[in-house]
Amino acid sequence: MRPSFPLLAFSTLATLPNTYAQSDITDPTKRAELALSALQIWYNAATGLWDTTGWWNSANVLTMIGNLAKADPNNGQLVDLTKRIFANTIVQAPAMNPQQGIEDQSRTQSFNEQSNGTFTLFNGTRTGYTKVIDENGDYVTVYPKGWGQMTGEYIDVKSLPIFQSQGTSQATEDADPDDWLDGFYDDDLWWALGWINAFDVTGNSDYLDLAEGIFEGVTKAWPTNCSGGGIWWSIDKNYANAIANELFLSTAAHLANRADNKTFYVDWAKRELDWFLGTGMINDRGLINDGLDPQCRNNNRTTWSYNQGVILGGLVELNKASPNSSYLSLAARIAKAAIDELSDDDGVIHDECEPNCGGDGNQFKGIFARNLQLLHQAAPDALYVTTIQTNADSIWENDRDGGNRLSVDWAGPFVPPANASTHSSAMDALVAAITVK
Template sequence: MAPKSSSLASAVLLLIAEATAQVSNAHVAFTTLQEWYNPSTGLWDTAGWWNGANSMTVIADLAAVDASIVQDAIQIFETTFSVAPSVNPSAGIEKNITAHGIMQTTYPAGWPDDTIVATADPTNSTSWLDGANDDAEWWGLAWIAAYDVTGNETYLNLAEGIFNQIASGWGTNCGNGGIYWETTNHYVNAIASELFISLAAHLANRVSDSASTYIAWAEEAWNWFAATGMINSEGTINDGLTSDCVNNGQPVWSYNQGVILGGLAELNRASPNQSYIHSANTIAQAAIAALADSDHVIHDTCEPNCAPDATQFKGIFIRNLLLLHRASPHDLYREVIEACATSIWANDRDTSTNQLSIDWAGPYVSSANSSTHSSAMDALVAVISV
């Protein structure tokens, strides 16, 4: 029998090898993601405006745990900050839900390359608004992620400005609360309202002189959300409310289950209250029961035909599940994150290009794009920290 010290040393070496492989996989994914990056638009080709915010966020999350890519990340942030407003698709963006509950974002013809305009002031929050409130909120969270890596106050100020723009539309429907999906389409839905909670809570932990204001916003929005009925009897979250302000029964999308987890974890950090963590754990475990297969790999019901929007959803769930796991560690969350990352690399990767596709359990579905890839990359980055 090997001495205990030898067994311990072997276990440590195995853990080091696993951690090294996880970082290596994330590096490869980062390099591949950047093959889609277009420095003339500051976005990632083959996906939309809000997807760009999520691509930037996963790069920031990788930079936060891997100093070797920080300089590359800083350059990406600076480029996107400078030029992306010139292709803001505000003139002509439309959002709708198909008869099957699939989210659809339509962009102006020729967007983005044929719609470049004179560069707007990137420090002005209105330069990041496109008429869809959730899109603006994604950019607010992306600039907070960039701030966390760089300490650049300009990014944090921009996130504040975006939040203040969205906050001006709070409470015009459904029990004096909620955020419309679009400014011209008065659909009160889960994602825009959850992002509002999360953005307020993230700001509360970073803007010390206004922390109480952001805490109050996050608490008000969460109390409203929890009372709407969007959280169904199974503990998962449907997509939104009808015009009569009741749960519309639309699909249980992974990103709706995820964003609230990160928002509640951040709110608990800003204003500790065990009820926030309890609610987040209840939703997370219900979501895993609903969305994970027998191998703990997460799926959305639209697979493999989730374009153009739902290709992004699962990575958002995993990103926010990690935030909850940091606040309230749970073996199930670790197992899900590890299972997703392992399966993506083994079963959902084109080994000739290292592109990552939509079905994380595999087999690889051709063709991948920057949305499917950045979403899967969220899991590869999250597993580094569990």
């Protein structure tokens, strides 16, 4: 485990030039680059995370920036910045893990389902980091007191990896998978996917090794008490939900196309998919509900946008690793059902929590857009193009303030204040639009 990093230092690291006439921009790449400049005001080089948002959210920001670099690979300044962010975050962020090491500690298991249906997690070893599903079905994350507020003697931020040579093994080779585990398996796997993307951009196998190690740690969560398969949401082993299992599928499938032990990862992905399809979490409308109740039945909770998205990327990657026409057919059915149900009359995607989605729900829609773009790459469809472009255009025209900050309601009007979560989520749609223009 890494020691706590003794400083709080905010760095508005060098960003891309803000040179475009912003109100008239229609080019998707220029829009995304301007939005990146606004996003990086929140990047804290000392922590390796983005201020105003949470631990797992920062993994998604990392992934989105990697996707932007992949969408515009000839922009040397952008690619260099992206590599430096990877190199800095892999060193600095572990000290910010809100519950580092808990998966190796002794733990108690308990479950409380109140009369109103609220799921609450309990564990005697907790640091103060927890997640609950409230009476409205919304996810609420609570961080330890003082999390994100590092104190101590000043250290020049120019000494941090982001200011050194980009992508060096010195910044990555000592990465320890245990540093990224926090007792919530969805968090763990968001980081695994982020580091897989870092490998794609840099070719540095240290990032891939880290992702493999994180995935191996999460395999210990298999199986649940439902039909002998699936992974739990957390070490408390009291809830089997869609997002953790979709991420397990997606991470395994991504690794199958990159790591040496392809058969191992294909097997895990197929086992997960077979179990998932047998749970009934996909309802009769073709949408995925939040998870299973204590009797292992579909709990009919919210059909969040990210639950309709993550599985798309997983199925695309599994089809690459082990082609089967049923994978892309299933992905298409889920994607089209989601677009139909989650879009307003103008084609803009919404989650039902808007405009008060909190730190978790703010991130969800971008994850759907990101994975819809992956599906379109594998199985092009005019509906996907229209959806991505419609949402990207609406974000830029209706959900942006004078500083190019992006908020939660993509249809507008702008809901203040924006933060790194709302902004990066909206950027996922902007980035997706680059490749479908």
